[in-house]
Amino acid sequence: MNARPPMTPPTRTQVGIVGAGPAGLLLSHLLYLEGIESVVLEARTREYCETRVRAGVLEHGTARLLDAAGVGARMRREGLVHHGIVFRFGGRDHRIDLSGLTGGRTITVYAQHEIVKDLIAARRDAGGAIVFEAENVSLHHLDGSAPTIRYRAGGEARELACDFVAGCDGFHGISRSSIPPDALTVYDHHYPFAWLGILARVPPASEELIYARHDHGFALLSMRTREISRLYLQCDPGAELDRWPDHLVWDELRCRLERPDGWALRDGPILQKGITDMRSFVVDPMRHGRLFLAGDAAHIVPPTGAKGLNLAAADVRVLVQALAAFYKERRTDLLDGYSDTCLRRVWKVQRFSWWMTSMLHRGGGGAFADQIQLAELDYVTGSRAASAALAENYVGLPFD
Numbered sequence: 001m002n003a004r005p006p007m008t009p010p011t012r013t014q015v016g017i018v019g020a021g022p023a024g025l026l027l028s029h030l031l032y033l034e035g036i037e038s039v040v041l042e043a044r045t046r047e048y049c050e051t052r053v054r055a056g057v058l059e060h061g062t063a064r065l066l067d068a069a070g071v072g073a074r075m076r077r078e079g080l081v082h083h084g085i086v087f088r089f090g091g092r093d094h095r096i097d098l099s100g101l102t103g104g105r106t107i108t109v110y111a112q113h114e115i116v117k118d119l120i121a122a123r124r125d126a127g128g129a130i131v132f133e134a135e136n137v138s139l140h141h142l143d144g145s146a147p148t149i150r151y152r153a154g155g156e157a158r159e160l161a162c163d164f165v166a167g168c169d170g171f172h173g174i175s176r177s178s179i180p181p182d183a184l185t186v187y188d189h190h191y192p193f194a195w196l197g198i199l200a201r202v203p204p205a206s207e208e209l210i211y212a213r214h215d216h217g218f219a220l221l222s223m224r225t226r227e228i229s230r231l232y233l234q235c236d237p238g239a240e241l242d243r244w245p246d247h248l249v250w251d252e253l254r255c256r257l258e259r260p261d262g263w264a265l266r267d268g269p270i271l272q273k274g275i276t277d278m279r280s281f282v283v284d285p286m287r288h289g290r291l292f293l294a295g296d297a298a299h300i301v302p303p304t305g306a307k308g309l310n311l312a313a314a315d316v317r318v319l320v321q322a323l324a325a326f327y328k329e330r331r332t333d334l335l336d337g338y339s340d341t342c343l344r345r346v347w348k349v350q351r352f353s354w355w356m357t358s359m360l361h362r363g364g365g366g367a368f369a370d371q372i373q374l375a376e377l378d379y380v381t382g383s384r385a386a387s388a389a390l391a392e393n394y395v396g397l398p399f400d
């Protein structure tokens with residue numbers, strides 16, 4: 001395709017999309033493939049979006065969706081396909097055979113910012129409009145049939161007229177807060193711990209992800225490439241990074257991931273370090289008038305189940321089908337059902353993410369809670385039925 005990006009942002013489009021994270025960009029590209037126009041308005045720079053380190057585990061269905069959208073080639077070349085995950089507790093490893101328990105399904109390890117790069121390149125190649133550094137974005141006339149988005153770009157005030165607005169601007173965006181509070185039910189759950197995550201230039205010490213439960217707290221060994229490891233430690237909420245110098249992070253990771261047979265964690269230079277609070281959050285409905293929320297704008301999951309990015313992609317899949325039915329057949333039933341359809345999956349994924357989190361973290365519940373956690377881990381790794389339920393959720397629940 002030879003089309004070039006337009007020089008000045010359009011003033012009218014079919015779907016105005018707020019946010020160039022994975023949800024907004026994937027939506028824009030899938031709409032393009034359906035012949036539906038969109039404009040993406042993003043507050044940050046392109047470089048910022050393309051280097052922001054976040055998730056990296058793709059469900060089977062998410063990887064296939066990227067393939068179907070024509071943006072999966074680099075993921076297939078560079079991503080790591082995994083067939084299992086490991087639970088480490090009581091000094092031993094217990095592998096869950098994800099593929100064997102799910103009829104051959106897999107997960108793919110491929111960093112979120114690489115997906116964002118691939119999607120931005122695909123939108124640019126197709127002449128898609130993405131306005132980076134859009135300031136003061138605000139939504140108007142959402143209750144009528146002609147919503148507008150106002151923003152500033154290049155020092156000028158601009159207005160975008162649309163048929164629909166997609167709020168894909170993450171948890172701290174403006175879309176959700178443009179809905180009157182009494183039109184939403186909010187479900188919000190906080191956990192008494194946080195995650196300290198590092199990205200390190202060292203080959204991963206395991207071929208597969210290791211979820212470790214230890215008396216000091218949870219640890220996760222993950223990876224982004226064959227050269228870059230991604231590791232996490234449970235820490236206190238509100239913990240400060242300067243209390244966690246690099247050597248202490250490695251000492252604690254070694255302690256929580258150790259195995260009595262001498263298995264060793266390799267360390268290396270830390271490229272990035274951050275602390276993320278853990279929360280479960282859902283708004284219902286995910287629609288208000290002509291505004292449709294997708295991804296983190298509508299829900300947050302604790303990262304233990306590796307679901308945030310996948311859930312964003314699942315919302316987008318539903319929204320594209322609904323908008324295509326509207327433009328091609330003038331049907332509104334799928335748009336009307338958008339929120340209920342998404343929320344059925346959202347709550348199942350919330351349950352799974354909460355369950356994984358509760359099973360693996362030390363939450364100060366005392367000796368009784370500790371024994372229940374160990375029994376749960378023993379059951380889930382020892383029973384084929386329980387392992388299969390975990391595997392089915394981990395590789396991603398099927399779509400209706």
Ligand SMILES: Cc1cc2nc3c(=O)[nH]c(=O)nc-3n(C[C@H](O)[C@H](O)[C@H](O)COP(=O)(O)OP(=O)(O)OC[C@H]3O[C@@H](n4cnc5c(N)ncnc54)[C@H](O)[C@@H]3O)c2cc1C
Nearest residue numbers: 019021022023042043054055169170173295296306308309
């Ligand atoms: C710090 C952090 C670390 C994470 N780590 C992991 C992890 O390790 N594993 C995991 O599974 N999941 C992780 N997640 C979750 C996962 O990355 C998210 O679920 C995923 O990014 C959701 O995609 P999204 O497109 O809905 O939102 P986002 O990726 O948040 O994208 C929203 C976009 O909207 C833009 N935006 C915001 N406000 C405005 C505005 N007013 N106007 C215009 N644009 C705006 C933002 O700049 C951003 O580009 C993490 C999330 C965060 C926040």
